[in-house]
Amino acid sequence: MSAAIREIADIFSRMGFSIASGPELESEWYNFSALNVPADHPARDMQDTFWTTENPPRVPRTHTTSVSIRALEQLAKEGGDTLRIISPAKVFRNEATDATHEAQFYQLDGVAVGPVGSVTLAHLKGTFDQFYREYFGEGAQVRFRPSYFPFVEPGVEVDMWWEAPGKEGKWLEMAGAGMLHPTVIKNAGLDPAKVAGFAFGGGLERLIMVKHGVPDVRLFHNGDIRFVHGFTEVDH
Amino acid sequence: MKVSRTWLQKHFKDELPKNAELAEALTFHAFEIESFNEDLLDVKVLPDRAGYALSHRGIAYELSAILGIPMSYDPLSAVMPIGGTTDEIALSIDTPKAFRHTGALVKGVKVGPSPEWLRQALESVGQRSINNIVDATNCVTLAMGQPLHAFDSEKIGRTDGKVAVGIREARAGESVVLLGGESVTLPEGALVLCKGQNGEALDVAGIKGGAASGVTESTTELFVSVANFDATAIRKTARALSLWTDASLRFQNRISPELVPYGMGHILALIQQVAGGEVVGVNEVVNGPESVALPSVSVSLSDINGHLGAAFTLDEVVNALTRLSLPYTLEGDTVTVTPPFWRRDIAIPEDITEEVGRIMGYDRVTPVLLPSSTSPVDQRSHHGVERLRDFLVERGFTEISTPSFAAEGEVLLANPLDVEKPYLRANLSGNMQDALMRAVHVAPRVLGPVKVVTVFEIGNVFAKDSERLSLALGMKVLEGKKHSVLEETVRELSDLCDMNLILDGDVFEMTLEGALLEKLGETYAPATYRLDAFRPFSAYPSAIRDIAVWSPEGTMESEVSNVILSQAGDLIARIDLFDRFEKEGRVSHAFRLVFESFEKTLSDADLNPVMEAVTTALNARDGWQVR
Numbered sequence: 001m002s003a004a005i006r007e008i009a010d011i012f013s014r015m016g017f018s019i020a021s022g023p024e025l026e027s028e029w030y031n032f033s034a035l036n037v038p039a040d041h042p043a044r045d046m047q048d049t050f051w052t053t054e055n056p057p058r059v060p061r062t063h064t065t066s067v068s069i070r071a072l073e074q075l076a077k078e079g080g081d082t083l084r085i086i087s088p089a090k091v092f093r094n095e096a097t098d099a100t101h102e103a104q105f106y107q108l109d110g111v112a113v114g115p116v117g118s119v120t121l122a123h124l125k126g127t128f129d130q131f132y133r134e135y136f137g138e139g140a141q142v143r144f145r146p147s148y149f150p151f152v153e154p155g156v157e158v159d160m161w162w163e164a165p166g167k168e169g170k171w172l173e174m175a176g177a178g179m180l181h182p183t184v185i186k187n188a189g190l191d192p193a194k195v196a197g198f199a200f201g202g203g204l205e206r207l208i209m210v211k212h213g214v215p216d217v218r219l220f221h222n223g224d225i226r227f228v229h230g231f232t233e234v235d236h
Numbered sequence: 237m238k239v240s241r242t243w244l245q246k247h248f249k250d251e252l253p254k255n256a257e258l259a260e261a262l263t264f265h266a267f268e269i270e271s272f273n274e275d276l277l278d279v280k281v282l283p284d285r286a287g288y289a290l291s292h293r294g295i296a297y298e299l300s301a302i303l304g305i306p307m308s309y310d311p312l313s314a315v316m317p318i319g320g321t322t323d324e325i326a327l328s329i330d331t332p333k334a335f336r337h338t339g340a341l342v343k344g345v346k347v348g349p350s351p352e353w354l355r356q357a358l359e360s361v362g363q364r365s366i367n368n369i370v371d372a373t374n375c376v377t378l379a380m381g382q383p384l385h386a387f388d389s390e391k392i393g394r395t396d397g398k399v400a401v402g403i404r405e406a407r408a409g410e411s412v413v414l415l416g417g418e419s420v421t422l423p424e425g426a427l428v429l430c431k432g433q434n435g436e437a438l439d440v441a442g443i444k445g446g447a448a449s450g451v452t453e454s455t456t457e458l459f460v461s462v463a464n465f466d467a468t469a470i471r472k473t474a475r476a477l478s479l480w481t482d483a484s485l486r487f488q489n490r491i492s493p494e495l496v497p498y499g500m501g502h503i504l505a506l507i508q509q510v511a512g513g514e515v516v517g518v519n520e521v522v523n524g525p526e527s528v529a530l531p532s533v534s535v536s537l538s539d540i541n542g543h544l545g546a547a548f549t550l551d552e553v554v555n556a557l558t559r560l561s562l563p564y565t566l567e568g569d570t571v572t573v574t575p576p577f578w579r580r581d582i583a584i585p586e587d588i589t590e591e592v593g594r595i596m597g598y599d600r601v602t603p604v605l606l607p608s609s610t611s612p613v614d615q616r617s618h619h620g621v622e623r624l625r626d627f628l629v630e631r632g633f634t635e636i637s638t639p640s641f642a643a644e645g646e647v648l649l650a651n652p653l654d655v656e657k658p659y660l661r662a663n664l665s666g667n668m669q670d671a672l673m674r675a676v677h678v679a680p681r682v683l684g685p686v687k688v689v690t691v692f693e694i695g696n697v698f699a700k701d702s703e704r705l706s707l708a709l710g711m712k713v714l715e716g717k718k719h720s721v722l723e724e725t726v727r728e729l730s731d732l733c734d735m736n737l738i739l740d741g742d743v744f745e746m747t748l749e750g751a752l753l754e755k756l757g758e759t760y761a762p763a764t765y766r767l768d769a770f771r772p773f774s775a776y777p778s779a780i781r782d783i784a785v786w787s788p789e790g791t792m793e794s795e796v797s798n799v800i801l802s803q804a805g806d807l808i809a810r811i812d813l814f815d816r817f818e819k820e821g822r823v824s825h826a827f828r829l830v831f832e833s834f835e836k837t838l839s840d841a842d843l844n845p846v847m848e849a850v851t852t853a854l855n856a857r858d859g860w861q862v863r
Contacts (some may be wrong), residue, residue, distance in 0.1 A: 103653045
């Protein structure tokens with residue numbers, strides 16, 4: 001995981017992205033409301049989210065998009081209009097665990113904003129194209145399918161074309177993304193008539209599982225040193 | 237949502253392309269398809285479009301726009317005539333959470349099995365046929381997305397000669413027996429249809445009908461109810477009862493109240509078709525404005541292209557809007573769209589941008605790299621943490637990641653996944669002990685003949701009102717009584733961080749403050765690791781065998797290990813030299829062999845023959861002797 005984050009941080013740093021971080025235990029505002037997830041949105045159901053017993057309750061963040069909006073808020077306070085950050089970090093979902101689902105896992109979230117018109121969906125595609133080709137290899141390709149997330153409009157699913165060594169190629173669903181919803185930009189304290197950009201988020205274990213052939217997501221976070229030593233260095 | 241091809245076909249004159257093509261069209265322009273076969277498509281309709289697309293009409297509308305085929309039949313093209321009101325019905329609404337209620341009285345119906353076509357239609361989308369009336373209501377719900385329900389009006393009874401039905405909120409502790417026989421206590425905020433203005437509850441409104449007033453084979457008079465309720469109220473009630481139905485799913489996604497008359501028109505026509513009967517009259521009560529024109533939304537071509545990073549033409553924008561039956565006006569390069577009542581999802585300019593982008597296709601958006609950044613990239617804190625990682629890995633530590641949930645702590649979860657671990661961890665040391673215990677067992681397999689196992693973790697820990705990043709180091713000695721590695725490491729760490737760190741025991745923990753990390757990361761570039769494919773480990777414990785061999789002076793370690801490996805077979809997982817010395821012209825090499833099987837725990841029976849073969853091969857070499 002650390003090795004992958006390092007590599008990914010490096011790829012994104014060459015595209016101008018800094019690394020942002022934020023609390024794992026979030027307020028309702030930063031995890032949901034600020035991100036245009038209204039109080040009656042299905043995503044708010046107790047089944048998906050952990051809540052503390054505090055009053056008001058806090059939430060172990062369900063995505064690192066909360067870090068993104070904090071960064072946008074900071075940008076607004078500084079009076080800026082340009083930002084590129086990624087946030088590879090731990091998130092929590094109240095879901096039954098199995099080979100592809102864990103209650104705690106890592107997400108790679110990111111945003112890029114600039115003056116309206118300077119950061120577009122085409123740039124989102126270009127960023128993923130570059131990222132996947134550097135991380136997975138030159139054969140990787142990107143495509144978008146229409147989708148929906150409350151904090152973006154338009155919203156898309158990002159698929160990657162992947163040919164595992166010795167296997168047939170196929171399209172894999174890798175991330176959700178889109179252009180930041182004007183309400184989210186406003187909630188951060190920025191003016192959507194002046195600032196626009198994209199946001200994306202996807203599972204980090206998934207990237208590693210695809211690239212290195214790890215069969216079960218539960219291997220990552222149970223503290224077993226056999227997992228760590230299951231990877232050998234190719235060169236240093 | 238399960239969508240039947242036969243139903244979809246009803247909306248089009250010419251035969252639709254095969255389902256594979258329909259699936260692809262929807263996938264790249266509207267919705268993810270969970271699965272499909274020749275007759276059925278399982279469409280994943282997300283909350284943004286669920287207000288109009290949770291119906292066969294909605295999917296047909298989408299296909300019409302995507303494939304450019306006009307619909308030859310559209311149940312929403314005009315309200316069907318339903319006849320006049322009657323004084324045999326009295327409706328009332330006593331809550332702001334019900335927006336509209338239309339009720340019809342139908343006399344002389346013959347309740348029985350549904351005609352074949354209706355039964356097949358329902359079964360084709362995985363629904364059960366019950367009787368012609370219930371089936372008709374389910375059919376209209378799935379066809380048009382408007383939930384509706386038929387009651388046996390004689391079981392509702394009459395007050396002053398009228399079938400009086402009200403809508404109100406449930407009273408505390410009120411219960412209702414639902415269709416199917418289950419009795420439920422209504423949660424706070426639940427809505428009910430009731431007898432008269434305030435009487436006994438007849439159902440859980442918007443979710444499920446009641447048993448007492450249900451339609452049976454002996455029913456001859458119907459009260460048909462088509463209504464619209466507050467989405468939040470319906471969702472909360474459904475969640476509280478764990479009762480999600482075709483009706484609740486649609487109401488919770490804010491279908492338009494203006495759909496109600498369309499629903500009533502179609503259900504009355506269908507009931508008369510399959511069960512006969514005569515409509516006595518249709519009454520309505522509206523709680524709020526009868527019709528609300530949705531606000532117009534404007535967007536310019538340059539805004540659309542500026543958002544998508546594409547180069548669509550005005551013709552293409554207009555083309556997309558036309559295919560989507562979205563009325564618009566054009567002024568210069570700005571379109572102003574007046575959404576029809578059922579497209580409540582079109583509210584901001586970006587919504588129109590999405591309509592253009594998805595209908596034209598996102599393959600029209602070509603990838604562009606962000607321009608080179610002029611501002612410096614700040615990854616200092618990240619580099620600071622990475623520096624600590626490298627520092628520890630260089631000293632032989634293995635990084636681990638353990639769960640954030642713990643058996644004790646200061647922050648308690650209301651809904652933990654594991655009730656034994658309902659807290660957020662207050663430290664890393666707790667999990668570290670457990671990880672070290674487990675590491676001891678697998679160390680020979682993973683690390684070889686080491687004398688000590690050292691691990692570290694970096695992660696967030698939680699106190700009542702603070703969260704911090706913590707670093708924990710742990711050590712477990714395998715051979716001997718003590719080992720100095722942890723003490724030495726903590727001392728070196730003190731120097732690196734310019735702090736005075738105290739080690740107490742076999743586990744050390746410290747907080748990593750932001751300032752410390754930024755300082756450490758200021759001038760540090762983390763080394764990159766290129767890793768190979770993951771090699772899985774066995775779930776079964778490994779077995780260890782040692783072997784030592786005398787050989788003539790000058791024999792290389794690799795010569796000896798090669799002989800061993802040539803005989804060791806497939807089960808050997810690692811071989812490490814753990815001792816070597818010279819004496820009287822001979823050299824002794826001692827190796828630790830670790831065997832592992834993916835199928836079972838290895839026993840003497842498995843390994844003795846292997847060791848015998850190895851021993852024989854070694855002894856066969858001139859001047860070599862196994863000790």
